[in-house]
Amino acid sequence: MMIPACRLADLPRGEAFRLDTDPPVSVFHTDDGEVYAIDDTCTHQDASLADGWLEGCEVECPLHASKFDLRTGAVDSPPAKLPVRTHEVVVEDGMIYVRLSTDAPNLPPCISARLAGGPA
């Protein structure tokens, strides 16, 4: 599914835009001008990566410092152990679109339980 996120002009370099999908997805505009989309929730604990520390092609979770590669979703720092999903980004006529991945997301235990209908 292809969903419109925001206008490229409205997303300055170094900033992120969170899409309220379920689970939420965030679009990052790097300082080098690249645009990437990944699942917004850290795979370790419920935290929004859009609030994280963006440096180069990596975002650091705002809570516990796990780092994710925006290009691959790979985690290269504890405490998170699982990668985040990446999503395809298309920029057309100045608009950023995200094609949602069909892979299963890696959500932290508390969120997985909620989505499964279990206790939060």
Added chain:
Amino acid sequence: MRTVAVVGASLAGLSAARSLRKQGFDGRLVVIGDEPHRPYDRPPLSKEFLAGTLGEAELALETEDEDLAAEWLLGTRATGLDHTARAVRLADGREVRADGFVIATGAVARALPGSDGLAGVHTLRTLDDARALRDELARGGRLVVIGGGFIGAEVASTAYALGLDVTVVEAAATPLAGPLGATMGAVVSGLHADHGVRLLCGVGVKGLSGEHRVDAVLLEDGRSVPANIVVVGVGARPCVEWLAGSGIALDNGVKCGADGRTSLAGVVAVGDCANWYDPRAGHHRRVEHWTGARERPEAAVATLLAGGAVEPGVPRPPYFWSDQYGVRIQFAGHAGEADSVTVEAGAADDRDVLAVYRRAGRPVAVLGMNQPRLFMRVRKELAAATS
């Protein structure tokens, strides 16, 4: 460099081992740990693990498919470093020879003098400590936490949620005044009273009473606080006794340069045992933070592999977090440098607050309670302002 020995197998040691491989070291890598466990994450020990909502498997720091091609010597303590022979001696009589050494032996919890052998008295530092305390808390009762610092506060919060009757005793007039300053220390420690946990401040502990098991904490003002479980959370001291006689410079831990180098060639130190030089402050600081244990090994390993010829980058301001009573507390910077603190969002009384610490108008630290987004914004400004 053909062999590197990493002494210490917790976060700092694991981060050093990872950095070695990442930075191209393909020689023999030996990781020595005094605990029998593979590297595990400590922050949940006072929170989710203690509460029983997180199991041991989830504490593991290594990923399932990770292979550092390291030799793990676990459950054995390092007893000496012989720099001339380039060897680490182990308690079991073995010796590990290496060209390079990473000292990552961490810190141990301070105990209360005279509490040896009394059942029900705990410190919390290791997985084994946490297992023992978790089993006791599950039985309920009256808990007294000695020390209102972060570990003490997290244990109090967890035990409160488990339904125990909790009292926190703090010798200083305001808990957390050291790391947070008096004003915000009072705000954060106000969480105890918000939840009906008793906080006794400005009074020292004289001792414990009990025959075989603790039955009360005796205070210096003559009061006696009944307890069947006591947690002593009065800080930690660096594990460096084993380095005595090695010739390495020790001063509140292993004395290091801004790049992790020690006074001995081919030896670097990281994590809670390391007292790093802070070029911005112009003096050494020993910072017992998870983030420092994760981040600093990268620089120290670069120093080790380059033979000490790298220019250290400016470290980010120290950062730590704490979860208490469902409130997410984040802090970055150095409160002690501030001459003012201003609440810039939310309200202190609501425990939903962003406070910025300044010195002569320049931000030097930031505290957030349930404000992760704003907190990160100010944390980035802080790093830019101090770099």
